Amino acid sequence: MGRLVAIANQKGGVGKTTTAINLAVALAQANGDAAGLPLLVVDLDPQGNTTSGLTPQAELSEIKASGATVYEAIVGTVEVTQALRRIRDRIFLLPSSANLVGAEVELAGADHRERRLKEILDPIKDHYSFVLIDTPPSLGLLTLNAMVAADSVIVPMQCEYYALEGLSALLGTIARVRRVLNPDLEIDGIVLTMFDSRNRLSHEIARDVSRHFPDKLFQSVIPRNVRLSESPSHGLSVIEYDAKSAGAEAYRALAAEIALRTGAT
Amino acid sequence: MGRLVAIANQKGGVGKTTTAINLAVALAQANGDAAGLPLLVVDLDPQGNTTSGLTPQAELSEIKASGATVYEAIVGTVEVTQALRRIRDRIFLLPSSANLVGAEVELAGADHRERRLKEILDPIKDHYSFVLIDTPPSLGLLTLNAMVAADSVIVPMQCEYYALEGLSALLGTIARVRRVLNPDLEIDGIVLTMFDSRNRLSHEIARDVSRHFPDKLFQSVIPRNVRLSESPSHGLSVIEYDAKSAGAEAYRALAAEIALRTGAT
Numbered sequence: 001m002g003r004l005v006a007i008a009n010q011k012g013g014v015g016k017t018t019t020a021i022n023l024a025v026a027l028a029q030a031n032g033d034a035a036g037l038p039l040l041v042v043d044l045d046p047q048g049n050t051t052s053g054l055t056p057q058a059e060l061s062e063i064k065a066s067g068a069t070v071y072e073a074i075v076g077t078v079e080v081t082q083a084l085r086r087i088r089d090r091i092f093l094l095p096s097s098a099n100l101v102g103a104e105v106e107l108a109g110a111d112h113r114e115r116r117l118k119e120i121l122d123p124i125k126d127h128y129s130f131v132l133i134d135t136p137p138s139l140g141l142l143t144l145n146a147m148v149a150a151d152s153v154i155v156p157m158q159c160e161y162y163a164l165e166g167l168s169a170l171l172g173t174i175a176r177v178r179r180v181l182n183p184d185l186e187i188d189g190i191v192l193t194m195f196d197s198r199n200r201l202s203h204e205i206a207r208d209v210s211r212h213f214p215d216k217l218f219q220s221v222i223p224r225n226v227r228l229s230e231s232p233s234h235g236l237s238v239i240e241y242d243a244k245s246a247g248a249e250a251y252r253a254l255a256a257e258i259a260l261r262t263g264a265t
Numbered sequence: 266m267g268r269l270v271a272i273a274n275q276k277g278g279v280g281k282t283t284t285a286i287n288l289a290v291a292l293a294q295a296n297g298d299a300a301g302l303p304l305l306v307v308d309l310d311p312q313g314n315t316t317s318g319l320t321p322q323a324e325l326s327e328i329k330a331s332g333a334t335v336y337e338a339i340v341g342t343v344e345v346t347q348a349l350r351r352i353r354d355r356i357f358l359l360p361s362s363a364n365l366v367g368a369e370v371e372l373a374g375a376d377h378r379e380r381r382l383k384e385i386l387d388p389i390k391d392h393y394s395f396v397l398i399d400t401p402p403s404l405g406l407l408t409l410n411a412m413v414a415a416d417s418v419i420v421p422m423q424c425e426y427y428a429l430e431g432l433s434a435l436l437g438t439i440a441r442v443r444r445v446l447n448p449d450l451e452i453d454g455i456v457l458t459m460f461d462s463r464n465r466l467s468h469e470i471a472r473d474v475s476r477h478f479p480d481k482l483f484q485s486v487i488p489r490n491v492r493l494s495e496s497p498s499h500g501l502s503v504i505e506y507d508a509k510s511a512g513a514e515a516y517r518a519l520a521a522e523i524a525l526r527t528g529a530t
């Protein structure tokens with residue numbers, strides 16, 4: 001019930017949002033029977049790409065004007081249930097806000113500043129099969145909040161040198177969070193993204209990661225696939241935009257692997 | 266003299282670091298005669314990719330242990346001149362530190378928190394032809410410091426939907442900084458990166474940007490080129506790694522365009 005998963009990597013542009021959106025749709029579909037619980041996606045990145053990647057253009061300005069987003073829920077001016085929106089038959093969204101940029105400084109002196117997200121999500125998480133949290137490209141207070149609230153972390157990793165370099169800093173942060181703030185935090189796994197089989201570097205990076213972290217690497221690898229970068233402009237996941245594409249196949253395979261690993265149904 | 270340029274875009278993975286490194290080497294080479302001033306690169310991103318992309322592996326641990334980076338210079342425990350390192354014949358580096366992650370919260374209550382970088386760079390900037398500042402993927406305090414210190418901003422923009430979406434938030438932030446903190450801040454231009462001529466989306470995004478911001482778009486476009494992603498693992502710019510590559514050509518063309526636009530020599 002209610003497995004809370006943070007999708008995190010401080011390296012920018014590695015596929016966090018793309019993984020949050022497509023995994024959410026794939027997991028919700030895999031859980032297909034009506035008795036199953038719906039799924040919740042939380043957009044904790046002030047850029048709001050998960051929010052815009054799953055919402056039609058026309059509704060985005062309404063969300064912006066609503067004053068009921070994850071920001072207001074975290075600072076406490078709105079009850080979290082008032083900020084939830086049903087965006088698909090079996091998917092709810094807790095949308096982002098540009099105001100999250102200021103949260104880091106605003107919460108700097110506050111009590112429990114790392115636990116704010118946990119305090120608003122714990123009471124509602126059992127209404128969902130999974131709660132996926134998309135995080136910003138940083139190891140600051142917002143990502144910290146996601147790791148404190150989460151049961152586990154999924155790490156998307158682009159097959160590039162800088163992404164590999166940043167991995168040890170990220171795993172170090174996860175270990176520190178586990179020691180000090182959230183002893184039960186696990187790593188579900190590292191998922192290789194934008195893998196280009198024609199490119200020697202992709203193979204080199206994949207080999208390096210599987211040598212250093214053999215038990216952490218998901219078997220499913222997400223290939224570089226243009227349909228994945230086209231789908232957000234339609235407010236759709238790639239699974240809805242082009243169900244037969246290589247990107248859709250790969251995220252369905254990843255969803256199956258995660259459901260198996262976590263024993264969730 | 267001493268034109269200070271921030272390389273900024275809160276969207277992650279758009280090519281900020283790749284532009285900082287390769288533009289630095291291209292500008293330093295274009296300025297070739299011995300009488301010209303050297304160039305300074307400031308790595309203001311806690312990830313430290315500009316630092317590692319220009320420095321041999323063996324020297325990186327020495328920088329980490331030195332306690333003399335841009336972090337110590339900003340918080341005032343070290344004089345900035347002590348943190349500068351000559352990394353090429355005509356290029357100096359003010360290296361990053363992982364401690365920058367904490368700067369946002371540490372400086373939250375301090376005086377002049379947005380002007381710390383400006384205060385340390387103003388006294389030294391005229392020793393250089395250009396000072397290029399690589400920034401993290403965020404609109405927080407570190408990027409704000411870069412925009413307050415800078416004469417102008419260069420915006421790398423990946424030819425992807427989410428990168429286009431984030432452009433108006435970035436230009437809005439630059440306008441706010443100009444109004445409140447740095448009235449002389451200009452935008453040198455937007456440079457399209459990772460352009461793939463076989464991909465319809467690249468052409469669509471390029472058309473959109475040139476329609477919305479006709480006078481801001483650099484003519485030089487950086488193509489997707491695997492040599493650009495291979496070079497950092499050798500601690501080299503692409504210009505040094507493979508001078509005849511499409512990536513090296515494109516950054517030399519961009520350097521020529523910038524030297525012309527800014528009238529700098």
Ligand SMILES: Nc1ncnc2c1ncn2[C@@H]1O[C@H](COP(=O)(O)OP(=O)(O)OP(=O)(O)O)[C@@H](O)[C@H]1O
Pocket residue numbers: 011012013014015016017018019045049135136137193194195222223224225226228229230232247275276277278402425426427428
């Ligand atoms: N497998 C893929 N194939 C092709 N394009 C992809 C793939 N995965 C992601 N993309 C594209 O690459 C860009 C970066 O991906 P995305 O925005 O999901 O990364 P992110 O880690 O969430 O970025 P940020 O750090 O800014 O939050 C996006 O434009 C996305 O559409």
Ligand SMILES: Nc1ncnc2c1ncn2[C@@H]1O[C@H](COP(=O)(O)OP(=O)(O)OP(=O)(O)O)[C@@H](O)[C@H]1O
Pocket residue numbers: 010011012013137160161162163276277278279280281282283284310314400401402458459460487488489490491493494495497512
């Ligand atoms: N034109 C290009 N062609 C191919 N690969 C590129 C190109 N430009 C950058 N890259 C690669 O894409 C990745 C992202 O680029 P880079 O790290 O420079 O972006 P960034 O904006 O600095 O990221 P961050 O937001 O994490 O600071 C890197 O692995 C880099 O090597």
Ligand SMILES: [Mg+2]
Pocket residue numbers: 016017018045049134135
């Ligand atoms: Mg994202």
Ligand SMILES: [Mg+2]
Pocket residue numbers: 281282283310314399400
């Ligand atoms: Mg960078």
